[in-house]
Amino acid sequence: MADVVVEQGRLARAAGARKGSGLRNALGRKSTVAFFLTLPLILLIALLVLYPAFYSLYLATLNKAMTKFVGLSNFTFLFKRETFWMVVKQSCIFAITAVIFKALIGFIVAHFVHNIPGKKQRKWRGMLLVPWVIPPAMSTLAWLWLFDPSYSAFNYTLSFFGVGPIPWLGDTFWARFSVILVNVWYGAPFFLIMYLAALKSVPDQLYEAAAIDGANWWQRIWYVTLPMMRNIIAITTLFSLIVTFANFDIVRILTSGGPLDTTHLFATWAFQVGIQSSDIPLGACVSLFMVPILAVAAVFILRDVTKRGNEA
Amino acid sequence: MSTLTIDKAGPSRKVKYGSMSRDRAWALRWSYFFLVLFAIFFLTPPIYMLITSLKSSAEISAATNPWWVFHPTLSNYVELLTSNQFLRFFWNSSIISITVVIITMLISIPAAFALARMKFWGSATLATGVFLTYLIPDSLLFIPLFKMLGVIQDLTGITLLNRWYVLLFIYPTLTVPFCTWIMIGYFASIPKELDEAALIDGASWLQTLTRIFIPVALPGLIAATIFAFTVSWAQFLYPLVFTTSVDQLVLPVGITTTLIKGDVFNWGQIMTGALLGAAPPLIIYAFLMDYYIAGLTAGATKG
Numbered sequence: 001m002a003d004v005v006v007e008q009g010r011l012a013r014a015a016g017a018r019k020g021s022g023l024r025n026a027l028g029r030k031s032t033v034a035f036f037l038t039l040p041l042i043l044l045i046a047l048l049v050l051y052p053a054f055y056s057l058y059l060a061t062l063n064k065a066m067t068k069f070v071g072l073s074n075f076t077f078l079f080k081r082e083t084f085w086m087v088v089k090q091s092c093i094f095a096i097t098a099v100i101f102k103a104l105i106g107f108i109v110a111h112f113v114h115n116i117p118g119k120k121q122r123k124w125r126g127m128l129l130v131p132w133v134i135p136p137a138m139s140t141l142a143w144l145w146l147f148d149p150s151y152s153a154f155n156y157t158l159s160f161f162g163v164g165p166i167p168w169l170g171d172t173f174w175a176r177f178s179v180i181l182v183n184v185w186y187g188a189p190f191f192l193i194m195y196l197a198a199l200k201s202v203p204d205q206l207y208e209a210a211a212i213d214g215a216n217w218w219q220r221i222w223y224v225t226l227p228m229m230r231n232i233i234a235i236t237t238l239f240s241l242i243v244t245f246a247n248f249d250i251v252r253i254l255t256s257g258g259p260l261d262t263t264h265l266f267a268t269w270a271f272q273v274g275i276q277s278s279d280i281p282l283g284a285c286v287s288l289f290m291v292p293i294l295a296v297a298a299v300f301i302l303r304d305v306t307k308r309g310n311e312a
Numbered sequence: 313m314s315t316l317t318i319d320k321a322g323p324s325r326k327v328k329y330g331s332m333s334r335d336r337a338w339a340l341r342w343s344y345f346f347l348v349l350f351a352i353f354f355l356t357p358p359i360y361m362l363i364t365s366l367k368s369s370a371e372i373s374a375a376t377n378p379w380w381v382f383h384p385t386l387s388n389y390v391e392l393l394t395s396n397q398f399l400r401f402f403w404n405s406s407i408i409s410i411t412v413v414i415i416t417m418l419i420s421i422p423a424a425f426a427l428a429r430m431k432f433w434g435s436a437t438l439a440t441g442v443f444l445t446y447l448i449p450d451s452l453l454f455i456p457l458f459k460m461l462g463v464i465q466d467l468t469g470i471t472l473l474n475r476w477y478v479l480l481f482i483y484p485t486l487t488v489p490f491c492t493w494i495m496i497g498y499f500a501s502i503p504k505e506l507d508e509a510a511l512i513d514g515a516s517w518l519q520t521l522t523r524i525f526i527p528v529a530l531p532g533l534i535a536a537t538i539f540a541f542t543v544s545w546a547q548f549l550y551p552l553v554f555t556t557s558v559d560q561l562v563l564p565v566g567i568t569t570t571l572i573k574g575d576v577f578n579w580g581q582i583m584t585g586a587l588l589g590a591a592p593p594l595i596i597y598a599f600l601m602d603y604y605i606a607g608l609t610a611g612a613t614k615g
Contacts, residue, residue: 038422052457053456116340128350134358137568142583266451274458275553284455287451
């Protein structure tokens with residue numbers, strides 16, 4: 001790194017030589033300054049993100065007491081466990097269903113907000129973004145209370161419609177439904193705000209042209225709105241997929257993985273195995289299974305981001 | 313605009329115009345109708361928090377309508393705000409979040425400036441790397457970080473685990489990449505002529521940063537600050553893993569672990585705690601919503 005800095009500095013040095021030399025000049029060199037300005041960032045990422053990421057690869061190859069190298073046997077052990085495959089399945093169901101619903105709700109609500117007169121939009125936007133602003137650990141507690149088996153406000157309300165008490169968190173299907181519902185509630189406003197920003201950037205002339213051509217409401221969305229918003233939809237969805245897939249707070253507080261481990265995600269199961277049962281290598285191993293999916297999503301996002309950067 | 317052309321076209325078109333405006337009116341009504349439905353869905357949990365926080369435990373366990381407060385009381389608030397534990401959590405959360413915001417700004421403003429304006433070897437790669445770091449979730453790193461802290465503690469004898477101050481080093485991994493990323497975008501949008509003029513006038517790079525970039529990109533900085541604060545305030549996994557003693561906990565962990573005692577849920581207090589914990593971000597957001605939204609949209613879409 002250092003020699004490259006020097007090499008880059010040569011040009012600046014040639015220019016600076018006229019003004020004088022010495023320490024002040026060296027410090028004023030563009031590449032040196034740039035290096036020192038970014039140094040804290042580089043150190044932070046290297047020591048607290050990259051190093052732990054690779055360290056967890058190493059940890060995953062140790063035995064439970066962390067005294068002996070055991071190669072891939074942690075991984076093969078996981079493959080033989082039924083719970084592991086249940087976690088894989090649940091993580092996929094959770095992430096995909098939640099992201100689809102978040103995207104749909106975000107898209108629909110963004111249209112409604114976009115439809116109403118400009119002055120009133122701010123108020124609605126503010127109200128609808130509230131779930132995203134409340135720390136998820138706090139709002140999930142409210143949901144936990146709404147789902148409470150004996151005093152549940154939901155079951156109380158449902159009883160008026162003749163619907164029997166629903167075991168929101170006690171039954172596998174309903175527990176899965178509940179964690180997804182809470183995640184959709186928490187994440188939909190993010191899509192709403194992104195789509196609203198995208199909708200505002202679609203020029204009105206396009207809709208006027210479409211209206212003159214006799215396009216109906218559905219055609220306008222399909223042929224004008226969606227193509228114009230394609231990039232933002234893609235990037236928001238992929239980004240949300242990463243965050244949802246790696247989610248921890250909601251499942252941890254709502255069900256702690258229960259009933260019978262059926263709502264565990266990689267993150268919550270890794271926490272249970274690695275921290276609560278203090279089998280750090282196995283926990284590291286579990287969380288590493290998130291990497292392939294994160295990597296695929298990241299590659300797609302990155303492609304989009306660099307494309308955007310080149311256009312600008 | 314369209315009114316003019318349509319009006320000129322004669323009576324047959326006039327009918328069409330009328331129907332269009334009627335369509336618009338209906339579309340507007342339907343929009344409001346559905347917006348109200350969605351607002352109910354989005355606001356039910358926070359409102360229910362407020363409702364429960366105003367009830368006594370006797371009323372909570374009574375079989376009355378849970379959506380209404382019959383005997384409002386502030387006892388939950390009084391009890392929480394006079395208990396040492398809760399104030400301790402609140403204090404820990406505040407001090408951590410504010411310090412993390414300062415650390416984040418000190419790291420990301422210079423870095424974003426260098427990455428946006430001073431093209432040097434590897435600057436493009438580094439900018440992309442910052443963005444990728446932002447995509448690495450906390451749930452991937454908490455186990456190796458936990459082990460790392462343990463190892464450092466054994467080697468140096470400095471207590472790191474179960475101390476709140478360790479979070480000051482960990483949280484920036486979540487806030488710095490994002491803040492740097494959005495500020496690169498903001499800095500890049502400042503016209504080059506501004507800083508070139510400053511450089512010609514003999515300003516150093518640091519002077520250019522403090523006198524030109526920071527004032528001009530202030531909205532972006534505010535957005536990043538709000539973001540860093542909300543992220544640190546809401547973080548749950550790291551403090552849950554790294555701290556256990558009651559006096560070291562932050563709000564989200566403190567509320568979930570100390571107010572729930574075994575199977576006994578004191579819902580009135582839990583909801584009050586959750587509401588008070590949600591209050592700082594909500595208040596900031598109520599006043600600075602536009603900056604928050606600008607940060608949100610800039611972060612994920614701007615290159």
